[in-house]
Amino acid sequence: MEMCIIKRILLSNYEGIGNFIMNTPAFRAIQTLYPTAIFDIHINPKRGTEFFAEPFGNLYHRITPYSNYDLGVFFFGKHGIKANIKREILLSFPGRHAFKIHEVEHYMLVARKLGYKGETPSMYVPNVITGYLNGIRGKKICISIGYLKSANKWYKKHFGNANYIKLIKNLLTNNPDYHIILVGDYLDEATDGRIITKACNHLSNYHTFCGRFSAIKETVGLINECDLMISNDSGLCHVASALDKPTIALFTPFTNPIKNKPFNKDGHALMLPSIEEIVILAKKYLL
Secondary structure: OHHHHOOEEEEEOOOOHHHHHHHHHHHHHHHHHOOOOEEEEEOOOOOOOHHHHHHHOEEEOOOOOOOEEEEEEEOOOOOOOOOEEEEEEEOOOOOHHHOOOOHHHHHHHHHHHHOOOOOOOOOOOOOOOOOOOOOOOOEEEEEEOOOOOOOOHHHHHOOOHHHHHHHHHHHHOOOOOEEEEEEOOHHHHHHHHHHHHHHHOOOOOEEEOOOOOOOHHHHHHHHHOOOEEEEEOOHHHHHHHHOOOOEEEEEOOOOOHHHHOOOOOOEEEEEOOOHHHHHHHHHHHOO
């Protein structure tokens, strides 16, 4: 009965790329429940999620008090929204280390509450191909570094520049078929990308695209052309997982692999791994 009267729905996730991508299965499930409803998607204009949100509805950075909705779902807080909403669902978010299920399944709790009984849908990322790596023959290993000097706590996720350098050199030594593709945004390049490239640029199979692109679409396309992703817990890690790329996620005690490990079947989480552990696992994926 309720499904017949739900005509306009607000879905809100004001967080970053990784959180948003992990939210997309719940978006898909809710859209299945209300196939004729109009969906508005509330996103943060500073977090780069527009590219991933476009298929799910009309995008808004701000919701006016005069907006009217039959249903409003807030996956990560209300962020001051005071619209006229007949029914609200505000998902509680436990502390990072209190999670006992994956973040994807946590978001899916809302869809289940609304009556969705199917399997959890896959995460969504646009299937972009850029062609930047067309001239590179062999196994392409994407490495997403994050930045160590972040102003917030996320630097605690970082694997360490010295470790990345050792990993790259180890992967390329005696493996002429391997190519390293370094990715990251302008902040990654301004801090850690330059350090890593200075140490590795003499290696013929090392290629850096760190800081090259202003649009996330280009980086997504680059990841899509690679055979393997190695990354700290980051938005790009979840991009690779959503593209169903073999993904090795490097975790520190600051992060929770139960909550944020790669969600695809070829995803693997390693807590404070040695270089040798990563290389052994990478070679298995690249056989």
